[in-house]
Amino acid sequence: MAKRSMSLLGQWSSRVFSIDLDKRGALLNFALTEKPQQAPEKFRNIQERCYSVLVCGDDRIQSARFYFGLEDLLRNELPAECELLPVSSYLPHVKDSLIRGYFLKDASECPSLTRRVLGALGLSEQVQVCSYLRGPDGGRWSQQLWSGSENQNMDVSKTCYVVPSEEANYHPSVLNMENSDVFYCRAEACKVLQESCDIIPESRAVLELVGKTDASRHSPDFPVVVIEGLDATGKTTMTESLREALGARLLRSPPQCLSPWRAVFDREPPLIRRAFYALGNYITAEQMGKEASQAPVIVDRYWHSTASYAIATAVSGPVSSLPPEGSPLYRWPPDLLQPSLVVLLTLDPQERKRRLEARGQGQTDEEQELDHNLLFRLRVEEAYRRVRGPACVVVDAGPSADKVLQQVLLLIKEHCRL
Numbered sequence: 001m002a003k004r005s006m007s008l009l010g011q012w013s014s015r016v017f018s019i020d021l022d023k024r025g026a027l028l029n030f031a032l033t034e035k036p037q038q039a040p041e042k043f044r045n046i047q048e049r050c051y052s053v054l055v056c057g058d059d060r061i062q063s064a065r066f067y068f069g070l071e072d073l074l075r076n077e078l079p080a081e082c083e084l085l086p087v088s089s090y091l092p093h094v095k096d097s098l099i100r101g102y103f104l105k106d107a108s109e110c111p112s113l114t115r116r117v118l119g120a121l122g123l124s125e126q127v128q129v130c131s132y133l134r135g136p137d138g139g140r141w142s143q144q145l146w147s148g149s150e151n152q153n154m155d156v157s158k159t160c161y162v163v164p165s166e167e168a169n170y171h172p173s174v175l176n177m178e179n180s181d182v183f184y185c186r187a188e189a190c191k192v193l194q195e196s197c198d199i200i201p202e203s204r205a206v207l208e209l210v211g212k213t214d215a216s217r218h219s220p221d222f223p224v225v226v227i228e229g230l231d232a233t234g235k236t237t238m239t240e241s242l243r244e245a246l247g248a249r250l251l252r253s254p255p256q257c258l259s260p261w262r263a264v265f266d267r268e269p270p271l272i273r274r275a276f277y278a279l280g281n282y283i284t285a286e287q288m289g290k291e292a293s294q295a296p297v298i299v300d301r302y303w304h305s306t307a308s309y310a311i312a313t314a315v316s317g318p319v320s321s322l323p324p325e326g327s328p329l330y331r332w333p334p335d336l337l338q339p340s341l342v343v344l345l346t347l348d349p350q351e352r353k354r355r356l357e358a359r360g361q362g363q364t365d366e367e368q369e370l371d372h373n374l375l376f377r378l379r380v381e382e383a384y385r386r387v388r389g390p391a392c393v394v395v396d397a398g399p400s401a402d403k404v405l406q407q408v409l410l411l412i413k414e415h416c417r418l
């Protein structure tokens with residue numbers, strides 16, 4: 001089978017390559033043309049030999065896993081002087097057109113080692129390797145696609161010239177979010193786990209737990225209140241207190257029954273990991289439907305967490321790189337039970353850090369990232385505020401536990417019939 005990437009050749013002039021220079025929103029965008037032209041300003045400052053490695057296989061599970069392991073693979077094999085930057089290639093405004101990979105700046109003494117490693121990678125069906133050459137005048141850069149044949153290294157099949165492109169309005173990852181990061185119906189999330197059964201046998205066990213009834217249809221007799229927020233904002237404290245105060249049932253998403261497999265899916269790429277969490281909500285929804293026929297239900301994390309972490313992780317940079325407010329990416333899945341009220345606990349970053357330290361527990365990798373990466377934390381919180389159906393009510397969790405509890409009880413009185 002011919003590489004899928006080859007068919008991209010004809011579209012190169014309209015494809016944009018976007019290099020994530022520092023995870024802080026500094027994207028270097030360029031397009032390609034067949035006529036020699038001056039490269040974008042930022043490109044002209046680059047001194048090193050450059051390459052791109054894009055992952056573009058047909059099997060989405062295999063491609064996602066390959067891309068997930070690619071950074072480590074490149075870091076292990078390439079000389080230490082190679083700088084790796086995430087790159088995406090996409091057709092502007094075309095949904096699902098994004099392909100991911102890495103852009104390499106090779107400042108090593110040993111160019112042949114880098115070429116050997118990339119040449120071997122280029123043989124794979126799911127990888128497209130290109131090299132970038134500076135023209136003799138210094139202002140022009142050309143891109144050459146490696147053919148991927150046995151004598152690949154300098155077997156160049158087509159040369160294009162690097163030219164400036166228009167800035168995208170939002171982060172290019174937004175193009176591929178639906179059904180890759182966020183799933184808006186149970187069937188789409190199930191499909192991902194069905195496709196992964198052969199390589200992740202635990203997927204079968206998860207699928208067996210996901211019921212088939214549509215719990216979204218009947219509205220529960222008693223209120224269902226969801227408590228959301230970043231780690232250490234006080235969700236556990238609040239949900240326990242509400243249970244006592246209201247004589248409520250307490251549930252969480254992902255549900256207890258998924259605990260044995262959570263660590264397995266946390267090690268998988270976003271496509272698989274986010275499908276797992278999406279399905280966790282459907283299992284919790286079924287439990288909610290049952291419990292809320294007998295008593296009020298309090299839920300620790302639910303759809304807002306699933307959507308917000310997924311969206312905030314898929315993009316880099318400031319809050320402005322998120323999908324814009326009102327985007328359909330913030331919608332509620334129509335087949336997922338809606339709660340009566342969602343409360344988002346927010347906390348000043350310093351106080352949150354103090355509580356995390358006081359608790360003295362090990363953090364998840366993602367929470368360590370939150371700690372180190374203020375931008376990420378801001379993106380998650382802003383995404384929480386943008387999710388609709390129902391929208392969350394924001395509560396400052398800074399005051400004493402009792403004061404915050406009284407405020408949430410008041411909100412429940414206002415919003416729900418008890």
Ligand SMILES: Nc1ncnc2c1ncn2[C@@H]1O[C@H](COP(=O)(O)OP(=O)(O)O)[C@@H](O)[C@H]1O
Binds near residue numbers: 230233234237359
């Ligand atoms: N309103 C509050 N004021 C002070 N400390 C709090 C408050 N709410 C919770 N805590 C403490 O902060 C830490 C994190 O709270 P926790 O409920 O475990 O958060 P989460 O479940 O959101 O991770 C715990 O040690 C808890 O006792």
Ligand SMILES: Nc1ccn([C@H]2C[C@H](O)[C@@H](COP(=O)(O)OP(=O)(O)O)O2)c(=O)n1
Binds near residue numbers: 232
């Ligand atoms: N309903 C949920 C709950 C958690 N998640 C994901 C979102 C983040 O990646 C992690 C956060 O989980 P974490 O272990 O920090 O959660 P707790 O604060 O311990 O409840 O889980 C989700 O996607 N959907």
